[in-house]
Amino acid sequence: MALEVVYQVCKSNITRVVAEAIVYSAEKDFSKGKGMSKDIFTIAGEYEIAEALKKVDKLSPGNVVLTSAFKLPARYLIHALPPEYDLSMENLPAIMSYCFVNCLISGHFCICNGVNSVCYMCRIDMWK
Numbered sequence: 001m002a003l004e005v006v007y008q009v010c011k012s013n014i015t016r017v018v019a020e021a022i023v024y025s026a027e028k029d030f031s032k033g034k035g036m037s038k039d040i041f042t043i044a045g046e047y048e049i050a051e052a053l054k055k056v057d058k059l060s061p062g063n064v065v066l067t068s069a070f071k072l073p074a075r076y077l078i079h080a081l082p083p084e085y086d087l088s089m090e091n092l093p094a095i096m097s098y099c100f101v102n103c104l105i106s107g108h109f110c111i112c113n114g115v116n117s118v119c120y121m122c123r124i125d126m127w128k
Contacts, residue, residue, distance in 0.1 A: 015036075015044075019117040019118060020074055020075045020076065020115040021078055021118040023064075023106065023119065023120045024036060025080055026081050028081060040072070043072055044077065048068070049067065049070065052067040052068060053067065059081040061081055062083070063081055064078050064081070066079075076110060
């Protein structure tokens with residue numbers, strides 16, 4: 001049986017998207033941060049996410065970890081640790097590529113295990 005993966009781009013608040021898994025940019029210390037990361041922590045449950053992430057070793061940029069999505073409409077959260085946004089870094093494209101590939105692998109893992117939809121948060125305005 002072939003696996004069919006469909007990608008859809010939409011402009012929406014990721015905390016309201018009805019998807020089984022959500023990928024977002026995590027802070028390097030797994031704190032709630034600001035912007036959409038803060039919204040995810042606030043709505044999903046700051047305490048619950050913090051407790052789940054206590055069990056995770058420190059991640060290096062480009063890596064991801066999967067937890068429950070707690071009070072969000074999704075089942076899972078994929079916490080992706082992007083590199084620091086220093087556009088002068090020579091290896092920034094490689095680290096960003098590694099991060100995106102790991103997010104896709106996590107999404108593929110979810111789909112292979114019965115998760116039918118994965119939503120990726122992406123801020124395209126920062127690259128203008």
